[in-house]
Structures are given as C-alpha cells and as structure tokens.
Amino acid sequence: MLYRKVPKTGDELSILGFGCMRLAQKDGRIDEERATGQIRYAIDHGVNYIDTAWPYHGGESEPLVGRALAGGYRERVKLATKLPAWMVKSRADMDRFLDAQLRKLATSRIDYYLVHSLNGGTWDRVAALAVTEFLDRARSDGRIVNAGFSFHGLREDFKRIVDAYAWTFCQIQYNYLDEDHQAGTEGLKYAASKGMAVIAMEPLRGGTLAVSPQPPAIDAIWREAERRRSPAEWALRWVWDHPEVTVALSGMNDEAQVEENLAIASGAGPESLTIEEAGLVARAARKYREIMKVGCTGCGYCQPCPSGIDIPGCFDLFNAFHTFGRKQEALFLYVVRAGGFLSGHPAYASLCAHCLECLEKCPQELQIPDLLEQVASEFEGEGLREREAMARRFFQG
Numbered sequence: 001m002l003y004r005k006v007p008k009t010g011d012e013l014s015i016l017g018f019g020c021m022r023l024a025q026k027d028g029r030i031d032e033e034r035a036t037g038q039i040r041y042a043i044d045h046g047v048n049y050i051d052t053a054w055p056y057h058g059g060e061s062e063p064l065v066g067r068a069l070a071g072g073y074r075e076r077v078k079l080a081t082k083l084p085a086w087m088v089k090s091r092a093d094m095d096r097f098l099d100a101q102l103r104k105l106a107t108s109r110i111d112y113y114l115v116h117s118l119n120g121g122t123w124d125r126v127a128a129l130a131v132t133e134f135l136d137r138a139r140s141d142g143r144i145v146n147a148g149f150s151f152h153g154l155r156e157d158f159k160r161i162v163d164a165y166a167w168t169f170c171q172i173q174y175n176y177l178d179e180d181h182q183a184g185t186e187g188l189k190y191a192a193s194k195g196m197a198v199i200a201m202e203p204l205r206g207g208t209l210a211v212s213p214q215p216p217a218i219d220a221i222w223r224e225a226e227r228r229r230s231p232a233e234w235a236l237r238w239v240w241d242h243p244e245v246t247v248a249l250s251g252m253n254d255e256a257q258v259e260e261n262l263a264i265a266s267g268a269g270p271e272s273l274t275i276e277e278a279g280l281v282a283r284a285a286r287k288y289r290e291i292m293k294v295g296c297t298g299c300g301y302c303q304p305c306p307s308g309i310d311i312p313g314c315f316d317l318f319n320a321f322h323t324f325g326r327k328q329e330a331l332f333l334y335v336v337r338a339g340g341f342l343s344g345h346p347a348y349a350s351l352c353a354h355c356l357e358c359l360e361k362c363p364q365e366l367q368i369p370d371l372l373e374q375v376a377s378e379f380e381g382e383g384l385r386e387r388e389a390m391a392r393r394f395f396q397g
C-alpha cells in the first residue's frame, strides 16, 4: 500500500480509502459478516482511511463501521464521517448529530469530519447557522480532529467554500470523466494550492468505469495499450496519477474487488502514467462522451438556471440510465437531487420555464429545454411518488 501525506497534519493516509456507502448486502440489508470481513481485510493490508456518513445504508453504515472497528481496528485507522448538512436546522442540531455519530461509531473522536454534500446554497445556509463556530468548538473539545467538506456543486462555489474556513481537507467527485465536472481538476489544484488534502470520491463513477466488459468502443482503446490493465486499474491509476489527490475512496463490497484495488494501490504512484497511457485514458474519456445519450461535458456554463434546475446533474443521470445501464440508481438519485431533499427546493426537469437563458451559454449547443423534457418524461413518470417516499425516509428519517 502506498501512502500520501496530509499537508496540514502530516498524517500518512493510504491512497486507497474504504468507502462504506455500498457495503455488501444480503436480503436488502448489510451483510454484516462479509462487510466486516472486507473492511478488516483491507485494514490488515494497509488501508487506514475509512469513510462513512449519517445516511448511508439508511443510517446503518455508521453502527456497522463502529462494530467492524472493534477489537483494535479503530486505533489503526483514521475514521471519517459527515454532518448531514441538509438535515441541520439549527446550531444545536450540529452538536446533536455529532454526538449521536460518536455513539453510533462507538468512538470518542472522529478523525476526519466533513460537512456533507455542500453546494453554494447549502453552504450559505449552514454558514448562516454558524457551522464554522461548531467546527472550531468540536475541534477544541476533541470530538473531531480535522474539519473538511464534501462537495457536489459549481466550481465557483467550491472555491468560495475552500476560502471560507481553515479546512484540513475536502472530498470531491473525481475520475477521468469528471475532469471538468463540479470541482474538477481546477478545483483539485485550487484546494491543494491552499494546503488541503483532497479525497477523491467516485473514482470509478459509481462502478461504471470498472464494469467489464466495457462498451466495445472503449474496450478497443484499452486493447491498444502496451500493458494490459483492467478498466478499474486504468480509472484508479488516472486518479492517483494526480499528486494533489491524497486518497481515492472506493465503495467496496466484494472480496475480489478489495483484492484488486489493494493490488493496484500498491503500485500507483503520482505521475506514474506514461504520456502514451495518459493519452489513451483521454481518448477513452472522449469516446465515452461520444457514446453518451447527451453530450453534456458538465462544464456548468448553463448554470444557474432561474428555475433552479441542476442541468448537468440531470444529464449526468440521464446518461447513467441510458448509456451505462444504471437504471434504478439513476431514477433514485434523480429524486434525491431534484426532489429538494438536500436543498429544500425541488428542481425537477419539468420545472423548466423555457426562458431559454441557458441555450446560448452551452458550448456543446445542446437543446437543453427539449432534452429536459425527455428527462422529465422518463424520470418523473411511473413510480415517482414511491421514490420520493423512499428518499424522504432515507434523508429525513
């Protein structure tokens, strides 16, 4: 296992972190024996960063992690969890959540504590509720060690949040398809320039980039490589090739996957891809974009939309549904994101007012309102109410 240093603390973190959002399951619940076995196996083989959050597995991930880290494992890792920003209604809520998380995780401190899933709007809301004072207090009384935030929003807002507090670290969605999406490479470098450690989430884009076989056009590109690698290895190596990335989180739930990721993490140093290999990954990214249902690059120039619609987010899920076959996941995430469960403001594609403001801003010249109509007709039809009820249970308890 390779390790990278957190600039502000000197902590040496394993470049592979264990994400506990997609743990092994059996009969619709966490398969405790397998999930615990996989987490402990990863730790025994060098992983020392474990990431969970309040809502994962309907609130069951944190207690599972607490149990999995019993028997001496807790002291061998840095433990990360997150304040569910969208559920916080007052300053007192912040302490209430953190204290409950310490109990759920059976620990006296969280090593890496994040404000979860920020964008510009949620940041403004929790900042007004004095989240920075809460983080200062929690650090000084020892309940948390390092403060950070995870992010899904526009790059300008990312930089604004980076500049707003003395964060130790942040967590961004980062993979070879998201170089220009959300924080992107520019955000990664910006955070690193401020001395922050950066945790990369979704390095395999929800597993999409690791699926084998890949679409034939992508497979053909990988077959040109002098050195054969699995799709997962190409994707992970691309992330770790960036020296600004401290840890890549992988939501592992299968023994073979743990084994493969551990093997890759033992040899993926920064700037270790050759120019030819980096070129191959860039071609794969371009090809992926070509075969996508909507050719949105996620640049965000069309934002903000006066109706509050997350236009690139809608297209991202539309592609996940059509191009990558992640149908159930895309339908559920659409409701979570557009239903207002995180932001408090519904922003379904059907709310497009056809003002046409976005049209001239799109460098890809996408017919955004027409495409949003397609999104609405496919994602907001049958089963929407049931998915909303599920999301409400998931996020609001």
Ligand code: SF4
Pocket: 304, 305, 306, 307, 308, 309, 311, 351, 352, 353, 354, 355, 356, 357, 358, 359, 368, 369, 372
């Ligand atoms: S046309 Fe629709 S999606 Fe585009 S900016 Fe106006 S309301 Fe938003």
Ligand code: SF4
Pocket: 295, 296, 297, 298, 299, 300, 301, 302, 303, 311, 312, 315, 361, 362, 363, 364, 365, 366, 368
């Ligand atoms: S401007 Fe166009 S390509 Fe860029 S995010 Fe918006 S829809 Fe996608």
